Amino acid sequence: MTATTSDATTRRDFLYVATGAMGAVGAAAAAWPFIDQMNPSTAALALGTTEIDLAAIQPGQQVIYTWRGQPLFVRRRTPAEIASAKAVDVSTLPDPLARNANLPDNTPATDADRATKPEWLIVKGVCTHLGCTPTVSTPTAPEGEYGGWLCHCHGSAYDTAGRIRKGPAPENLAVPPYTFLSDTRVKVG
Numbered sequence: 001m002t003a004t005t006s007d008a009t010t011r012r013d014f015l016y017v018a019t020g021a022m023g024a025v026g027a028a029a030a031a032w033p034f035i036d037q038m039n040p041s042t043a044a045l046a047l048g049t050t051e052i053d054l055a056a057i058q059p060g061q062q063v064i065y066t067w068r069g070q071p072l073f074v075r076r077r078t079p080a081e082i083a084s085a086k087a088v089d090v091s092t093l094p095d096p097l098a099r100n101a102n103l104p105d106n107t108p109a110t111d112a113d114r115a116t117k118p119e120w121l122i123v124k125g126v127c128t129h130l131g132c133t134p135t136v137s138t139p140t141a142p143e144g145e146y147g148g149w150l151c152h153c154h155g156s157a158y159d160t161a162g163r164i165r166k167g168p169a170p171e172n173l174a175v176p177p178y179t180f181l182s183d184t185r186v187k188v189g
Ligand code: FES
Pocket: 127, 128, 129, 130, 131, 132, 151, 152, 153, 154, 155, 156, 167, 168, 169
């Protein structure tokens, strides 16, 4: 785990972690012990679910998993990122809906309805324009104007709740179905 945080000031605060059956996402060799720890059971894969150990993810860090063949962003938000997301007037958003598979379709895109536990934002890493993988924004490597992600394909910018704020993407990043099994463990799918 040392390699996941020690270089935080010199490189981006994210890791790629493969957890799905199709997990071909690249990962630095130093991250493999972390990956082994997080690999789901065969039974979980069969059900299209994965359990993620959150304990090793640091505030301000994003880890990218694969889930059902697609990137899955798990971001441990800082208090400032949470506050920024909560301060947004939902009526001003391009997409005012939460897009949260855990909630009814007409749920508004408040921060509370995007992240069940404020510290943890879990979204599919798939831009809702044409499906590119957006790049995370960090204090040391800002991307876009809203502190969340920037999709370099056509310039869609997302905020710290994964909501589209600018650019051609029509919808917020999708929140997958998930259940917290404990404070440090979540099942996705
Ligand atoms: S695919 Fe993301 S902006 Fe076009």
